Amino acid sequence: MEVFLKPRSVALVGVPRKERPGAYVTLLNLLESFDGDVYPVNPHASEILGVKAYRSIKDVPADVDLAVISTKRELVPQMVEECVEKGVHGVIIVTQGFAEADAEGQALQEEIVRTAKAGGVRVLGPNTMGVLNAFNGFSTTFGSLHGVPLQERRMPVAIVSQTGFFVLGVGELFPGKFVDLGNMCDVDFVDALEYFEKDEETELIILHMEGLHGKDGRRFLEAVMRVARRKPILVLKTGRSEKGAELAASHTGAMTGNYRVYTAALRQAGAFVVSDIDELQDFTKAFLRLPxxxxxxxxxxxxxxxxxxxxxxxxxxxxxxxxxxxxxxxxxxxxxxxxxxxxxxxxxxxxxxxxxxxxxxxxxxxxxxxxxxxxxxxxxxxxxxxxxxxxxxxxxxxxxxxxxxxxxxxxxxxxxxxxxxxxxxxxxxxxxxxxxxxxxxxxxxxxxxxxxxxxxxx
Amino acid sequence: MEVFLKPRSVALVGVPRKERPGAYVTLLNLLESFDGDVYPVNPHASEILGVKAYRSIKDVPADVDLAVISTKRELVPQMVEECVEKGVHGVIIVTQGFAEADAEGQALQEEIVRTAKAGGVRVLGPNTMGVLNAFNGFSTTFGSLHGVPLQERRMPVAIVSQTGFFVLGVGELFPGKFVDLGNMCDVDFVDALEYFEKDEETELIILHMEGLHGKDGRRFLEAVMRVARRKPILVLKTGRSEKGAELAASHTGAMTGNYRVYTAALRQAGAFVVSDIDELQDFTKAFLRLPxxxxxxxxxxxxxxxxxxxxxxxxxxxxxxxxxxxxxxxxxxxxxxxxxxxxxxxxxxxxxxxxxxxxxxxxxxxxxxxxxxxxxxxxxxxxxxxxxxxxxxxxxxxxxxxxxxxxxxxxxxxxxxxxxxxxxxxxxxxxxxxxxxxxxxxxxxxxxxxxxxxxxxx
CATH class of the missing domain: 3.40.50.261 (Succinyl-CoA synthetase domains)
Structure with a gap:
């Protein structure tokens, strides 16, 4: 998890040459607020925003901790392969259209997982906005974050989400750290919980969950039980209704499970289950502002x-x-x-x-x-x-x-x-x-x- | 009811000579926005705010439709007596400290009811802010009503309440007509429902209820059933909890009854029972703004x-x-x-x-x-x-x-x-x-x- 939130160097694979929404804005944001090294990768550019660009991540003449990939989905497996060859420690895949979309996307995602696992590289996503860390100014999100500069967001609240939505915070409250797990093909809630359990800049942990995959339930609940003894964990579980569950599957490819069973287990493990964004906002505000x-x-x-x-x-x-x-x-x-x-x-x-x-x-x-x-x-x-x-x-x-x-x-x-x-x-x-x-x-x-x-x- | 919302002439009994919160502000408001005749009554003044004042309502040299009384509680029975002698049709008693307060207040209130009934005068209150009618600029409320002039409040919404609280509206929405029933010693929810059923300026009726007195339940539910067929009725029933019920009794002297039985009966009669002010505000907004x-x-x-x-x-x-x-x-x-x-x-x-x-x-x-x-x-x-x-x-x-x-x-x-x-x-x-x-x-x-x-x- 550390490599995603505190990389020393990052390559942006698939930055467009010209201004448009997406990775171009990420680059702009990073150049403004991040102290580490940033390497744009684009086969058709030698320079983007005044920074030297590379045809491939393999051409970068220095160690790269983290790669952020936002190419077309067909190209992603090859890019991950190159990241492995380059020796990066983590990859964030922003691109959409994988397990959440169709059979072809599912196959592509499986290929990525195989490559990364064999190469010892951790993967966040795909279908993710990535991360934000207000404490070191590192953010892979594109967007101006409601005009509130990162350094003003250093709040002891971490949000772990299955959507990029919550990077904007909850109402007027902004997370000091944010992780969008997206399709969770590798890095998942347990990784995030283990990290934030020990992270001294975090005092409150918020989870937005649509669901888990396969048989992760027990491992997850064990992690919640352990972490909840040290820091409060707020959980917003969506995909409660039949229709909502169906949509969640198509949104992040996760199975939602039975809402009552799920939340009863979470409560027993010591988490605070909230029913909507309002409660999330209210409880966070109460925790931050009140004795x-x-x-x-x-x-x-x-x-x-x-x-x-x-x-x-x-x-x-x-x-x-x-x-x-x-x-x-x-x-x-x-x-x-x-x-x-x-x-x-x-x-x-x-x-x-x-x-x-x-x-x-x-x-x-x-x-x-x-x-x-x-x-x-x-x-x-x-x-x-x-x-x-x-x-x-x-x-x-x-x-x-x-x-x-x-x-x-x-x-x-x-x-x-x-x-x-x-x-x-x-x-x-x-x-x-x-x-x-x-x-x-x-x-x-x-x-x-x-x-x-x-x-x-x- | 008509005499309370559409009087042609009104006497304010107990207006102080000098500026202070209360009836003085009511007089100021009425002089600004009401077209009918206004007579201040104060035994120690000959003129207030440039208007001739009378020692007693009986000295007013013209017919008076409505009297608004805000003297000390000890003086109220005598003032009501004088109103009867003057031949007014309605009396609003703003003064607090009657059935909601103590045994002495209870006795005073009973005396008032006897006098008024014998004299054929209807009484609104005591313990009421009175009424507001944005359509003719008549309001007995003291306060600047959130700075929104009466003529901008001509919305087809009537609020009937057991508190003056809702004269300020619900959130950013203001009622075109407002009646605070206070202690309901005479005029009650049935009177109000019957009036707003026929009132062409009203399309939506909101009731804030703490409770009813004695055996009024059946008459009230019959009125709701009839009116609800023509206009939507929103009901906010407070005093649900044991403690809330106890407080309601001391607030307006009303018995709250069992919340579930009460609201089930209201729903069956065709009312929409809301659970808080938010719902009241949302539903009113939806009704006014949406097709x-x-x-x-x-x-x-x-x-x-x-x-x-x-x-x-x-x-x-x-x-x-x-x-x-x-x-x-x-x-x-x-x-x-x-x-x-x-x-x-x-x-x-x-x-x-x-x-x-x-x-x-x-x-x-x-x-x-x-x-x-x-x-x-x-x-x-x-x-x-x-x-x-x-x-x-x-x-x-x-x-x-x-x-x-x-x-x-x-x-x-x-x-x-x-x-x-x-x-x-x-x-x-x-x-x-x-x-x-x-x-x-x-x-x-x-x-x-x-x-x-x-x-x-x-």
Missing amino acids: PLRGAGVAVITYAGAAGVMVADVVEECGLRLSELSTETIARIQRWMPAWMQVRNPVDIWVGAMAHGPSKVYEDVIRAVLCDEDVAALLCIYFAPMTEEHAKIDVSDVIKEVAAEFEKPVVVWLYGYPSAEYVRKLERGRNVAVFPTIRRAVQALAFLNAVSSRLGSH | PLRGAGVAVITYAGAAGVMVADVVEECGLRLSELSTETIARIQRWMPAWMQVRNPVDIWVGAMAHGPSKVYEDVIRAVLCDEDVAALLCIYFAPMTEEHAKIDVSDVIKEVAAEFEKPVVVWLYGYPSAEYVRKLERGRNVAVFPTIRRAVQALAFLNAVSSRLGSH
């Missing part, structure tokens, strides 16, 4: 009693519980409220905030609640400031200030339609994360709770 | 095979199915693809788009797919344009253009992190709606399908 959750008690401060009722429903459904506030905490909050209003959790703060000023009341109440021993996490609910009038009662600065004083997760749900800038600003606060719905906020806390029970703390 | 769905066949055009697999899973889970594309449609798409690639639904368009140009290929493929008889709706998946490079392969203009030619819903899921402006621009296209996840896009289609089966078309 560990030590307990199941959740407190809520809300501008709307109706939202409090909704939270109560969801908290119970997610296996957490509403904190029982101490009499001391309640007395402190009661000072802001009319006598007839019985203070409880969720804390409906509206009447007090209107009477005494939102920031003053919010600051005191959030601090009182976070001091309470039965409060392991806090959910704040208020209006997204969409007008100047709202901005006057905005409490984001107060939340950021107080949340930073406690090592407890503070999650926020904003009612209305907050701007991306507003959310980003709020999330610059320590221990604060914003979620788009009440349920997603509470589920993220439940995930942190599960991580704490399994691993102690992260 | 009726005539069939269960969904086609998908995607830049990523992995996303196709995910859609297949969700489509099946939502009770829809992937369209079987005709041989004619497939042949037309195949022209853009390499021979080894087997075209099917979901249509993985990436290889063709890269080879021949995204816009050209997308335009032809989307038109081919929408022409297909087995395609009732289309889901388009592509990258949110986050960089200049992405902008070059952006296909939003093509989607808008072609979607407008067919009377079929086109839903879009953008991978990455699209800006709110980009989404708004895309949704200006006819028959196009953007959803934040694959599941939510498909669920919205499933909702349209259910509406068509129940009501024919909207």
